[in-house]
Amino acid sequence: MSKRQKVLIADTDSTRAAKLSRLPIWAESGFIAEQFSADIPDTIKNAKSGCELIICRHDPSALPAPELMKAVAASGNTPLFIVMSRTADASLIRECFILGAVDFLTEPIDEQKLSDAVLRARSQLKRNTSNEEYVSTANDFFEELGLTENNDKFITQLRKFMLSSENVIATTEYAADHFGFNKDYFGRMFKSKLGMTFGDFYNRFRMKFAERLLRSGRYKVYEVSEMLGFASVDYFSAVFKKTTGKRPSDVKKY
Incomplete structure (x- = not known):
């Protein structure tokens, strides 16, 4: 069996994060989703322990995706990001992609779109x-x-x-x-x-x-x-x- 790569789910709602971690897409694509964080400092701390992919649910006040991506990069870690958000704000989407996001998904999350994004992340990690x-x-x-x-x-x-x-x-x-x-x-x-x-x-x-x-x-x-x-x-x-x-x-x- 190939080594399973780690996913960190950054979300202010722990119940929602736990539900996301139980989706079959992680095991099917070679990931394991067992790490969680609710704010930027916690995400940086957990990222340092090792993760290849961060799923960030954008919260403009408590967990803004662009700021999180910048902070993680500044800490010396280089995981990939998939961003989720309740709104499809054009400037937010553009900034996230400029910062290197693999994908930007708007809620409610379509599992097939999430699966496609995760598989793209997997392919990029393999290339890297x-x-x-x-x-x-x-x-x-x-x-x-x-x-x-x-x-x-x-x-x-x-x-x-x-x-x-x-x-x-x-x-x-x-x-x-x-x-x-x-x-x-x-x-x-x-x-x-x-x-x-x-x-x-x-x-x-x-x-x-x-x-x-x-x-x-x-x-x-x-x-x-x-x-x-x-x-x-x-x-x-x-x-x-x-x-x-x-x-x-x-x-x-x-």
Whole structure:
């Protein structure tokens, strides 16, 4: 089972908050809603203990959503926000979205709209986490291979290239074009400098990234396969096994 992410419900009405926490959408989308707060200081305190998503019912006098979002951000925490309100005030909606709200829902709350907003938040959290894991993997991978920049322009460019290529499948031709070389020259130069082909280098990196994602417990095998651009889970599993000597299911954290 993937790790369930925490939801904090900020609402001045504890009964209403408890009712919201019992909706099936949380478990269905991989969240757990067991934290509550009734004002800004309490929300900041609870957010520091760890939560990925805050559901804020806007109360202009006791719990104004924009002020809450600003205060949480100023405290150094970066959860996502879904705002609920009795009124659809255009200026309030605009300010909440500018501050980064995933969605703004007007009461009475439609459960399908809430479900859609929660799933968008889940997807955004995965993208954010994936990016952090990607950068960490790249740094670790370069360190393991002993690829320090030390005035080596090529290694500096290679690191920048890898960090900018999270959402693409970097073929040798794609990498060569990025460096401004033709494919054959780039391939020879790469192997002379690193002792392996770019294809081998990139494949080893991708499988290291895949292993990190699997060990995090946040992603299923098929999700990692899709994130890395594989046409099928079976093909991903075969490449993973060939590269690491293990099956994806062997390293996935349950």
